[in-house]
Amino acid sequence: MVQPSKPGLKDVAQRAGVSVTTVSRMLNGSLELPVRTRQRIENAIDELNYLPNPHARRLSRGRSDTVGLVVPDIANPFFAMLVAAVEEAADEQTLALSLYATLNRQGRELAYLELIERNHVDGLIFVTNHPDDGRLAEVINRTGNVVIVDEDVPAARVPKLFCDxxxxxxxxxxxxxxxxxxxxxxxxxxxxxxxxxxxxxxxxxxxxxxxxxxxxxxxxxxxxxxxxxxxxxxxxxxxxxxxxxxxxxxxxxxxxxxxxxxxxxxxxxxxxxxxxxxxxxxxxxxxxxxxxxxxPVRTIGRRALSLLTETDWKARGEASSEELLPVEIVVRESVALCAKP
Amino acid sequence: MVQPSKPGLKDVAQRAGVSVTTVSRMLNGSLELPVRTRQRIENAIDELNYLPNPHARRLSRGRSDTVGLVVPDIANPFFAMLVAAVEEAADEQTLALSLYATLNRQGRELAYLELIERNHVDGLIFVTNHPDDGRLAEVINRTGNVVIVDEDVPAARVPKLFCDxxxxxxxxxxxxxxxxxxxxxxxxxxxxxxxxxxxxxxxxxxxxxxxxxxxxxxxxxxxxxxxxxxxxxxxxxxxxxxxxxxxxxxxxxxxxxxxxxxxxxxxxxxxxxxxxxxxxxxxxxxxxxxxxxxxPVRTIGRRALSLLTETDWKARGEASSEELLPVEIVVRESVALCAKP
Structure with missing residues (x-):
């Protein structure tokens, strides 16, 4: 699907008389503009028939412009919140994010990991919720570009991020x-x-x-x-x-x-x-x-994305590393003094 | 990425001495098999170096083998539950599902809608949470293959599904x-x-x-x-x-x-x-x-997917249709008799 004559951000910016950064930030919603400037950019987009492309940005060292996030189950509020945190961080970095839910099944997990080898994603933040029989680790060690979050895949030699x-x-x-x-x-x-x-x-x-x-x-x-x-x-x-x-x-x-x-x-x-x-x-x-x-769900999500995008995957070799994020206790009213001596 | 010599499900099935359906259903987790049969299939997969592909199924009348679901915000439990319901229904139909979160921003919504024209998805279940200035409807009417759920895009002429x-x-x-x-x-x-x-x-x-x-x-x-x-x-x-x-x-x-x-x-x-x-x-x-x-969140999710996959998009023309799913009241203890006369 190479479209060499397709108008780009640069064309829109030129026509609207603003910088490429301004157009880009307006499109990803990170910049509020005066109504007139906004209108000028929107006119330029219409006139050029420019298609904003969510997959148009490049992850450093990447190939597909997209990172993925694999979770067992999005209906679980913990994972939903984790997804939202990664989404937010990806948006700030103007990175496209694909989400995959595995229902905690190994067949689906393996298939999604292999999206890296197929260049569908540059890398994955990977959450599993069952013990690994060795097959997840084998694929992860082959593909690289995986950050393991929340629950371990013990034999995998990649960066890992857990709460403490x-x-x-x-x-x-x-x-x-x-x-x-x-x-x-x-x-x-x-x-x-x-x-x-x-x-x-x-x-x-x-x-x-x-x-x-x-x-x-x-x-x-x-x-x-x-x-x-x-x-x-x-x-x-x-x-x-x-x-x-x-x-x-x-x-x-x-x-x-x-x-x-x-x-x-x-x-x-x-x-x-x-x-x-x-x-x-x-x-x-x-x-x-x-x-x-x-x-610290939001911190976990943001840090996971940083680990994925900032790791120098070629240089890091076969080390596995583990980073722990501190938790806290929120004391409310469900614990009372023990009545039994 | 055409790989004509890549082993397929059929090769795996033949080598393992089972039907293609059995392999397919084992891989998507919808079939529990005796340990020995499972082992035989796994051996065949290993020997052939077969890569199970989550995007390998074809939506009726589709082109990309994938449907998409666009929601404003996955951290909101209502949307998280909706996503889970669609995911579950897609899994039963052995359809691949891509999820996109827009943070309720029109730029991102438009970009995701255009994935249909780029053949990245066969169609979209689309949820927006802001009033449309006409641009969403324009794109939806151009692309087709969109089911609008939860909140209306008034000028869009596609099937719509709301709770009552x-x-x-x-x-x-x-x-x-x-x-x-x-x-x-x-x-x-x-x-x-x-x-x-x-x-x-x-x-x-x-x-x-x-x-x-x-x-x-x-x-x-x-x-x-x-x-x-x-x-x-x-x-x-x-x-x-x-x-x-x-x-x-x-x-x-x-x-x-x-x-x-x-x-x-x-x-x-x-x-x-x-x-x-x-x-x-x-x-x-x-x-x-x-x-x-x-x-009825689960019903909404399942029905939305049916509308997307069962609609004859070529035959339906430019009609818009609206389907309402009944709600119920769950009476607990937060309403009391009015004290004021």
Whole structure:
């Protein structure tokens, strides 16, 4: 589709009597112009029949003018917010962004990774949410130009960006320990996923430190979904778990958990304390407002794009690197003093 | 990028001794296979170095094998859920889907529409969130193959799919009227947007019917965002509006509104009743659980894709058509009997 005679930004700028930068910034919406200037540029666009092309910018060292973002599931508010952050950052850099949702299926993940080899994208920000059997790493190590975000692909040798999961677990554990909770239930993924492994380690470490003895919190493993939150709540009630506090390692788990226990007349935090993880949705409006570990989602999205566009992919060799972004705890009203001695 | 000697699905199927459909369905994840069969197919893929291509399927009457979905902002949970619904439906039809976020800017919208003319996509599901000055309609009428969803582009002559906004306003008005509320404040967009125009009409009609006189509810116009919800709440307090009930015409507005009034010690529904619109987030966990009009987001997404893929675009001519999907009211605890006579 080479169209050598197609009018470009330069032609529009010349005709309108403004700079190329002005036209470019007007088109990507980053510049408010006086009505008359805007009108002059729009007239020039019409007269020349200029087609603004979202794929017309070049990523440094790139070939296709487009970067991609692969996430498991856009309906999850955490991923939706991550996508929005990358989109915003890409827009500022006047880079085109293609989004792909995998539904967490390896077949789709592999196909999207191979878009790099087909030159459909210059590189990918890649989020998976299941343990890798080695095939993802194999393709990533072959293609390069991939930044892994949120969850690890352990054998992949590329830049990786995570929130500080261990710190998140520790902050939750410290707050619970301060409130006298020793018997805590962790709900989340299995140790195969670094997010879960590190959150659990942080939690266990903080409780052990505070109580001066090794504590291994109870653990329900199943996933990060609302459905698993509901399942865990039903099990918690049926087993009479004895835990006085819950560390729900995603907002979705916390939402499912609250739904079920509230239906059973169990009070939060009267009967059981609860801490969530992500803090993306309107948890501050819940009854009670939910205490949660907050992920720096916008920072993660922006930093992921920087890692992709600023890495010198030819020079970096086969190293893998890991960067952690700090989390914080947002204390609201879902944790109370432990009633049991 | 023609690669005539590239192995195809057929070669993989032949080598593995299964049907092409089996390979295809395994790759798109819609078929669970016995471990051995799966292994045989994976071996064949490895031996042939077959690259599964997410863009390898053909939309009926299409050219590029891909459909696109254009939304203003993926961080808004309503759009995130819409994207997920379309993604899911596209996956079932083994269609590739490209997502584009416009940040509600016309320059980006126009550029994405023109992807149809460049054969990058066979067609688009298109959502805009601002009034059209005529330029969107002009391009849409030229390209065809566009289904307009959620908000209108009035002069565009293509299939359109909306929720029944007028019914939503009416359901809210009826509940408020039953509870004795006559002085109601509508918070939302201006009449230029059909969503707002119809929601307001439905509300005004229901109140007028119930009280036997024409009622024109108060109205704050500004947008569908949390920020505008906060602004409206501050204005509501500063003006001493006198309204005993609020119809917040998006969840985001309701969230911003609740934040501010709660900070001022105003009780919902003790001091003022509140109804939201969309019901996508966890409104049932709010304090108080929020009564809201529920949009059928998943149905909208699935139906939009059907309209795009099943329309005979060559035969349909220049007609525009409009299809409305019913909404429902989910009554929770944010509406109380009006205390004022």
């Amino acid at each position: 999961n261990e710190q998140g677990g520790r902050l939750a554990g410290e707050l619970l320990a301060e409130n006298g909770h020793r018997n805590v239930l962790f709900i989340g993924e299995s140790d195969e996923m670094i997010s879960a492994r590190r959150r659990y380690q942080g939690l266990a470490g903080a409780l052990s430190n505070r109580f001066g003895t090794e504590i291994r919190p109870q653990r329900y493993e199943g996933g990060y979904t609302e459905e698993f939150g509901r399942e865990a709540a039903r099990r918690f009630i049926a087993e009479g778990s004895g835990a006085t506090a819950i560390f729900a390692s995603s907002d979705e788990i916390a939402i499912g958990f609250i739904e079920v226990v509230r239906g059973q007349g169990i009070s939060i935090p009267g009967d059981v304390s609860l801490i969530g993880f992500d803090d993306v949705g309107p948890l501050h409006l819940f009854a009670p407002p939910l205490t949660a570990i907050r992920q | 906004n007028e019914q939503g306003g009416r359901l809210a008005g009826e509940l408020l009227a039953e509870n004795g509320h006559r002085n109601v404040l509508f918070i939302g967009e201006s009449d230029e947007m059909i969503s707002a125009r119809r929601r307001y009409q439905g509300l005004a009609g229901a109140l007028s019917n119930r009280f036997g006189t024409e009622i024109r509810p108060q109205r704050y116009e500004g947008g569908y965002t949390e920020e505008f919800g906060r602004e409206a709440a501050r204005r509501f307090i500063a003006e001493g509006s006198g309204a005993t009930a609020i119809f917040a015409s998006s969840d985001e507005i309701a969230i911003g509104f609740i934040e501010v009034v709660r900070g001022q010690g105003i009780s919902i529904p003790g001091d003022v009743s509140l109804i939201g619109f969309d019901d996508v987030g966890p409104l049932h966990l709010f304090a108080p659980p929020l009564t809201a009009i529920r949009q």
